[in-house]
Amino acid sequence: MDIGRSFTFMFDDEKWIEKIAIGGLLFLTVAIPLVNIFTGLVIIGYTLRLLRNVAAGDPTPLPAWDDWGGDWMRGLMVVLAAIIYSIPIILISFFTSLMGAIAGQARNLEGLVGVCAAGLSCLSGLWGLAVAIVFPAAMIKYVDDGEFGSFFKFSEIFRFIGDNLSNYIVALLLIIVARIVGGLGVILCVIGVFFTMFWSTLVMGHLLGQVRAQAAPTVVSPPMGEPPASEI
Secondary structure, three states, X not given: OXXXXXXXXXXXXXXHHHHHHHHHHHHHHOOOOOHHHHHHHHHHHHHHHHHHHHHOOOOOOOXXXXXXXXXXXXXXXXXXXXXXXXXXXXHHHHHHHHHHHHHHHOHHHHHHHHHHHHHHHHHHHHHHHHHHHHHHHXXXXXXXXXXXXXXXXXXXXXXXXXXXXHHHHHHHHHHHHHHHHHHHHHHOOOOHHHHHHHHHHHHHHHHHHHHHHXXXXXXXXXXXXXXXXXXX
């Protein structure tokens, strides 16, 4: 993997200022209710197009902002899949709240409820960690197939992770580093954090694209200019 390039590739694009400016402004609007329903999903879809371009070996993989509708649809698929992946956490949170209400009514059960709540919290944390590890590979699978069901082809997803374990782990760790660095943009008059966080998102897309490219350099992914009919 070319780690250094993942952090700097965007600056090789002749229109990098324009593209990052648009992405940063979209990140800025993610904090606005209702508006973020559109802008947040567009950013996710744009990142998937970047991932696909890197996997396909495009020397200048930073996409143009020319497929807003398609990006939004792909972003929606990712968010819906993430929600489904998070159902166990949602259920655990519900039961934890329910037990808290029961304990409030029956003081003699506070100790038992506390132990159960702690155990459920541990399970929730472990599930969240598992999702954080597996979901990036699921996104790669989705980019490959272009179908929503690809997020749940677990045997293929786990096999992909196992076959590319070292590169995959490196990519995940570097994504964390990029997020930390991106967060430092708050130093740039606060607003700068939105542009640096978009930069860190691009780094993530490039790293995952490299993992996919090295897994099968000759792969020909389905075009992502338009979402598949099954997604509409």
